Structure formats: structure tokens, C-alpha cells
Amino acid sequence: MSRFRLYGSGGRPVYDSAGEPAERRLEQIKREFNAGVALFYDPDAGLVRAQVKIHRHSPEQFVATYQTDGEEDLLSSVTDRVRRLAERRGWTIQHGIGGNQALYDTIDDGSAFDPESVAAVERELSAGSIAPETIREAVTERGAVDLYVPNYEAAAATLAYVREAFEGYAVAVTESTDVDTIAGADVFVRPSRDVDRVAPGPEFAAWLDSRQTETALDAFERAVDAALSRDEDGSSPTAPDALADALDRSAPVSDLGLRIVPSDEPSAGRRERRRTLRYGLPGALLAAAVAGAFWIGVVPDSAAALTRGQLSIGALVVGALWLGSVFAIRVRRDVRAGPPRTERGPQSRFEADDDIGRALDALGRLADVADEEAVSEALTDALGPHGVEVCRESERRRQRYRGVIVGVAASAGAAVLVFAVAVLAASVLG
Known part of the structure; x- marks a missing residue:
């Protein structure tokens, strides 16, 4: 009908x-x-x-x-x-x-x-x-x-x-x-x-994009698993640090402003603090020791054109200038530019590792279809369990900046302490 x-x-x-x-x-x-x-x-x-x-x-x-x-x-x-x-x-x-x-x-x-x-x-x-x-x-x-x-x-x-x-x-x-x-x-x-x-249409296109992202995520996870879990045939698996090295210097990670830090690498803040202390502390202590010596009277006022107080102040000024120079150089060199991604060796040294190469290819395909948050999350999920940190380059810069400040402050504090001991000794002896 x-x-x-x-x-x-x-x-x-x-x-x-x-x-x-x-x-x-x-x-x-x-x-x-x-x-x-x-x-x-x-x-x-x-x-x-x-x-x-x-x-x-x-x-x-x-x-x-x-x-x-x-x-x-x-x-x-x-x-x-x-x-x-x-x-x-x-x-x-x-x-x-x-x-x-x-x-x-x-x-x-x-x-x-x-x-x-x-x-x-x-x-x-x-x-x-x-x-x-x-x-x-x-x-x-x-x-x-x-x-x-x-x-x-x-x-x-x-x-x-x-x-x-x-x-x-x-x-x-x-x-x-x-x-x-x-x-x-x-x-x-x-x-x-x-x-x-x-x-x-827009709704179907959104579903297709989501499907592509899911496919790329799955491929990347499988590639990382393959690189880190090659043990059934008795071969040694790829070290997590080696994979982290390769991924850190890849174009997608660099373009997204991310850093992948191997587990054996010290934090950016600690590294900058040590480097700043290495350069700033000796000069600051030397200036404080010289200022203290002048204050105690190692050089009598009658033997110098300046009084011991003036000489002490001059030495302290030199120490302050030294720390200021160290601060400026460290900030300019390490904070603004950051340590080069290739400092641990050329990318070509990983080309012989097929599993790492496949992981890099999978990451590239993922970056083509997924947003920054999805890529960062995928890297964290894949590498986090192996003690590898994924962070933003901007956060690494802030850590380095704080490390420089702490290093300069510690050097200045040590210098002040040395000078204070000299002043105290002068009052006791005097």
C-alpha cells in the first residue's frame, strides 16, 4: 500500500x-x-x-x-x-x-x-x-x-x-x-x-581528525614500546636516555617548544647553579679575602695612598662587579639561548637504530595531525614511566634563570661571610 x-x-x-x-x-x-x-x-x-x-x-x-x-x-x-x-x-x-x-x-x-x-x-x-x-x-x-x-x-x-x-x-x-x-x-x-x-562537513571532519590522531598516537606508542622492549630475541633494548636524546632533537619537539630530558641529566636549575658557583664563587671569595686583609691592616695606612677602609670598599666593589659580570654572562649565554640540543652528539648517530628511527617517524606523523597538548601528553605517557621528563622550553629557561640567581646569591653570601669574619677578627685583635 x-x-x-x-x-x-x-x-x-x-x-x-x-x-x-x-x-x-x-x-x-x-x-x-x-x-x-x-x-x-x-x-x-x-x-x-x-x-x-x-x-x-x-x-x-x-x-x-x-x-x-x-x-x-x-x-x-x-x-x-x-x-x-x-x-x-x-x-x-x-x-x-x-x-x-x-x-x-x-x-x-x-x-x-x-x-x-x-x-x-x-x-x-x-x-x-x-x-x-x-x-x-x-x-x-x-x-x-x-x-x-x-x-x-x-x-x-x-x-x-x-x-x-x-x-x-x-x-x-x-x-x-x-x-x-x-x-x-x-x-x-x-x-x-x-x-x-x-x-x-565540520562534524565528520572533526571525527576524521580525531581518528587520525588516535591512529598516530597508537603508532607512536607502539614504536616507543618496540624501541624500549626488544628483549624476546635476547637483544638489548634501546636505552631510554638514547631515545630521549633522539626525540629531544627532533623537529616536532623543537617546533612545539618542548624539551625531553634524559633521566641521568641534572635539572636545569641545579646545572646553572653549579656553573654559576664555579665561575662566581672564587672571584667573590678572593675579593672578600682581599677586602678583609685590607680591613685587618695587612697594608698600613701610612704605606698606601688610600686608607684601609677605602681599600676594603674598593675590593668589595671589584667583587660585586665580578658577580655582576658572571650573572650577565650566564643569563645571556644559557638562559636566553639555552643549551644546544645537539650538545650530546649528532643526530646521525641514531640512524643505525631502526627502532629509534621508527619512533621519530611516528612522532612526526603524530605532530602533523595532533595539537601540542596531545603530542606533549603522548610523549609524557610513553617516556614518563622510564624516568624521562617532558617539559616546555620556557620552563627550562625559568629554571636556568633561577639557578643563576641562586648561584650569584650564594657566591655573594659566602663573600659577605668571609668579610664579616675578617671584620670580627680585626675587632678581636685590635
Whole structure:
């Protein structure tokens, strides 16, 4: 049994094959019209609704609906019944006016199902790495996919492709997906001026990006596991520090402003503190010792042009200048520039290690599809259990800066202590 109905754009019934149409407007039709739903096709429900422009007294937009529990073709059935009704009533279907009427026209004349047009849709999807299996997986996971098309002719060809490739899929050709009456669609085909070929819509594109990221994450984790767990055949696994070295000097890590620090490398703050003390402490202590000697009176006032107090102050000034110079040099050399990533050896020394090479390749693919946070998290999850730290380069700079400050402050404190002992000794002896 089948039923054909025709509604005005406001949902007013115009024709019903089951008898005299009811006077009550159908709000569903009005909502779909306002949302720009040009066609809804649900083969499992045996239902199709399509917009069509017909000239009665003047051009008007109608919605034709056809539903059947038989095996007949839904699309050809609805256009055939519209044609026959128009002929009986003396109406004229407004073919060739463009817009969403082009969707109806290409279905009506059969050009939507031209093999070349359908094949063109498949080629355009394949060019975006979207295979039929990808669409099936997305529909299974998300419930539906959205596809952008450049015009309604392309929308008709996409409808034909989906009907041919995915048996039972419901399709909505619509400008908006925000209408509950088409929520059961498996594929939303959305005409858009933003594309020049069939392409994933924003929601489908987001799912594809997430899928690519998950695939790249899995590949990177497996590559790291392979590099650090080669022991079944008796071979020695790659040392975590060696892998950390290679990853630290890779382009993705550098571009993201990250650092990967091997477990045997001291923290940036401790290293800078030691280096600053190495250069600053001897000079500061020497200046304090000389100042103390002058203060005690090693050089009598009568033997010098300056008093011992002046000489002591001069020595302390020299010590302060020395510490200031050390601070400025350390900050400029190590804090602003930071230690070079290649200081532990050239990258080429890892080329012979296939597992490290595969980990580097996997990291590059991950960086191409994932954001900085995802890459940083992947590195931390993979290397953290092996005692390797992943941090931002900016944080390393702050650690180095603090290390320089602490080193200079410690050197100055030691110098003050030495001078204070000399002053105390002078008062005791004097």
C-alpha cells in the first residue's frame, strides 16, 4: 500500500492520494521547509519527502511526500506522482530554475544516477582519504555523517552514491541539521559555497581528525614500546636516555617548544647553579679575602695612598662587579639561548637504530595531525614511566634563570661571610 501527498511550504495540505486532504497544517513540513530540507530519503521506512516548485496561479514551493510498504523505487515514484498530478491539474513543474529545484530535476530526469556522476563522488571522497568503510565506521560510532557539496546537482549525485554504496542508509539533503524530523538520517548532504567538491562537513571532519590522531598516537606508542622492549630475541633494548636524546632533537619537539630530558641529566636549575658557583664563587671569595686583609691592616695606612677602609670598599666593589659580570654572562649565554640540543652528539648517530628511527617517524606523523597538548601528553605517557621528563622550553629557561640567581646569591653570601669574619677578627685583635 502506498500514499502520496502534496503540501504547501507552510504545511498546508494540497493533495492526498488517500482522499480529501485534511485542513490542518502539518508543522513537520513547515519546520523542514524553514530549515532548508530539500529532500529526506529513508528506504527502510519506505519514505521520501522532496521539495518541488510548481506553477499553479503563480510559482509556489511544495513538499511532495511518498510512503509505501512495497518494493518500488521511492525516488522515481515520488517524481512520477508529482508529474501525473501536475498534468491532471494543469499545473507546470518549474524545471531548470536552479536552486534546490536542481536536486528534484536531476532525480526526475535520471541524471543524478549517471554512473560517471556517481563515480565522481566516490573519487572526490577517495581524494580526501574517505573510503566507504570510513563512512560506515563513522555512522556506527557517531550515528551519522555530514558531507558538504558545492551545489544541488552534486547533492543529487551524492544521494545516488550513498543509495548505491550503503544499502538502507537514510539521507537528508538539507541546509541545516537542526530539525528533529530528519534526525534519523545516516548521511546529511549539505550544499555549501565553501567547497568545490564533495568533502566532509565540520562534524565528520572533526571525527576524521580525531581518528587520525588516535591512529598516530597508537603508532607512536607502539614504536616507543618496540624501541624500549626488544628483549624476546635476547637483544638489548634501546636505552631510554638514547631515545630521549633522539626525540629531544627532533623537529616536532623543537617546533612545539618542548624539551625531553634524559633521566641521568641534572635539572636545569641545579646545572646553572653549579656553573654559576664555579665561575662566581672564587672571584667573590678572593675579593672578600682581599677586602678583609685590607680591613685587618695587612697594608698600613701610612704605606698606601688610600686608607684601609677605602681599600676594603674598593675590593668589595671589584667583587660585586665580578658577580655582576658572571650573572650577565650566564643569563645571556644559557638562559636566553639555552643549551644546544645537539650538545650530546649528532643526530646521525641514531640512524643505525631502526627502532629509534621508527619512533621519530611516528612522532612526526603524530605532530602533523595532533595539537601540542596531545603530542606533549603522548610523549609524557610513553617516556614518563622510564624516568624521562617532558617539559616546555620556557620552563627550562625559568629554571636556568633561577639557578643563576641562586648561584650569584650564594657566591655573594659566602663573600659577605668571609668579610664579616675578617671584620670580627680585626675587632678581636685590635
